[in-house]
Amino acid sequence: MTPVLFLVLLLLSVPVALVLALTAIGYIWASGNTVLYDSFAQKMFAGIENYGLLAIPLFMLAGELMNEGGMTRRLINAARVFVGGFRGGLAYINLLANMFMAAIIGSATAQIAVMAQAMVPQMEQEGYDRGFAAATTAAGGLLAPIIPPSMMFVIFGVLAQIPIGDMFLAGILPGLILAFAVVCVIATIGFVQGFPKGEWFTASEAASALLYCLPATLIPIAIVGGILLGIATPTESAAVASLIAFLxxxxxxxxxxxxxxxxxxxxxxxxxxxxxxxxxxxxVFGWVIIYEALPQKLAAYITSVTSDPFVFLLIINVMLLFVGMLIDGIAALILLTPILLPIAIAHYGISPFHFGVVVCLNLALGLLTPPVGVGLYIAAAMSKTNPGQVLKSLWPFLVAVAAVLLLLSRFPVLSTALI
Structure with missing residues (x-):
């Protein structure tokens, strides 16, 4: 009964949080163990009684304050100083500004919405196809779940009970590799299509852009620097970043x-x-997982198929790509981490940091793939174009991200080298 209830609610587009809670209630009722109702509210509260979760609203607050305070425009101008003169300069500016934003916002959907409004009209005005401009913005938004601070990393760290600061460190090299892959795609498309040549700032214009951007750079420095130097926890860094953004x-x-x-x-x-x-x-949905012994059953099946950690990750990647097409990435992360992580650690010896990076990047892909594809629809709406046109220009970026995902799955050291 419980799996049927879960699938029916999911197919009826009931919010995932309600799906999880109602499925747990249905399971308690079906099992006859109604004494669990007495501790239902306590169990829900225990799920959020974690100091690390406070980083989520604080990082969101920092992003909101940054957007309201006019820092986005100044970060884009700073990016123009470094890459604006290359052929296809605006596309590179889009990507570099996305990297700056990823170190502040930590949310892919918020980042895509902000950058699409800022960059797509500029790119279209200089002769870029609107679909490509929106696709570049959407692809750059995938940096947010990987480059610290990342909201998905915070949630994964809480679920996995591992240090969130170390999880942030695990995302630095993969984030740079992902950015390089996107640069290669832009360069290749630019060579084939003949992107317009950009213009370099004059020395005075460059100095002015960097000077005006300098106060805004205090935010990523406070976040990443505080964590790297051990001065502050991710939650404290997020609070400091919010204060700096306001001031x-x-x-x-x-x-x-x-x-x-x-x-x-x-x-x-x-x-x-x-x-x-x-x-x-x-x-509370964890009750269903525990009583049904889902991790143990799934582990028994997968270990009968392969004992190779890389093959295991390939199987998980295929499964998560499918799940990410149907369920929001954060919801899928919350739902699947308690099931898959114990298998990865106990049966395959995979580092939780390595596993977290692979899972978060995989589920981030779901933001840009139909039929759910929240990030895809946000990019299309903000750029006033249809999702099909964006997807047509987006597929080379998706292939590049998938290649990076395979690379990270094969070489754990890329995720664990800095920890």
Whole structure:
């Protein structure tokens, strides 16, 4: 009964958090172990009683304050200083600005929405196809779940009970490799299609752009530097970054008004609460997983197929690619980590950090693949084009990301070298 209830609710497009909670309630009722109802609320609360989860709303708050304070435009201008003069310069600016944003926002969907509004009109004005401009922005958004700070890394770290700071370190090299792969795709397409040549800033323009961007760079420095130097936890770094974003936007750039804070806090609270509630519901759904012994059953099946860790990861990658096409990445992460991680560690000796990087990048791909593809639809909506046109230009980027995913699966050291 329980699997049927789960699938029916999922197919009816019931929010995933409610699917998890209602499935757990149905399982308790079907099993007759109704005493579990008494501790249902306690179990949900226990799922979010984790200090590390506070980093999620704080990173979201930092991103909201940064957007409201006019820092996005200045980061784009700074990116133009370094790559703006190359052929196809705006495409590289898009990617480099996405890297800057990834070190601040940590959310792929938020990043795609912000960058699509900022970059697609500029690229179209200079002769780029609108679908390609939106596809480049969407592909750059995949850096957010990998380059620290990453909301998916925070959630995975909490679920796996591993240090979130170390999880951030594990994403640095994979994030740089992914960025290089996207650069190669842009360069190849630019060579074939003959992208327009960019223009370099003059020395005075470059100095001005970098000077105006300098205060905004304090945010990623505070986040990544605080963690790398061991000065602050990820949660504390997120709080410091939020404070810096507010002060810079208010006192330096003078674009963030204190009167706008209520709207910023409200958007942050609404977006963060959806994720937190999902985690709480996943904790009670853990009852179903425990009582049905799903990890043990799945482990017995997979280990009968292969004993090779790389082949195991290939099987998991194929499964997650399919799941990511149907379920939101964060929801899939919350749902599947408690099932798959014990198998990876106990039966294949895979590092949880390596496994986390592979799983998060894989599920991030689902943001850009139909039929769900939230990131794909956001990029299309913000660039005022249809998803099919974006997807037509997006497939070379998806192939490149899939190749990086295979590379990371085959060589664990790429994820664990900095830990």
């Amino acid at each position: 810079v936007g208010w006192l330096v750039y003078r674009e963030l008004k204190p009167s706008a804070l209520f709207g910023v806090f409200r958007r942050t609270a609404v977006n963060a609460s959806m994720i937190i509630f999902m985690i709480a519901a996943a904790n």
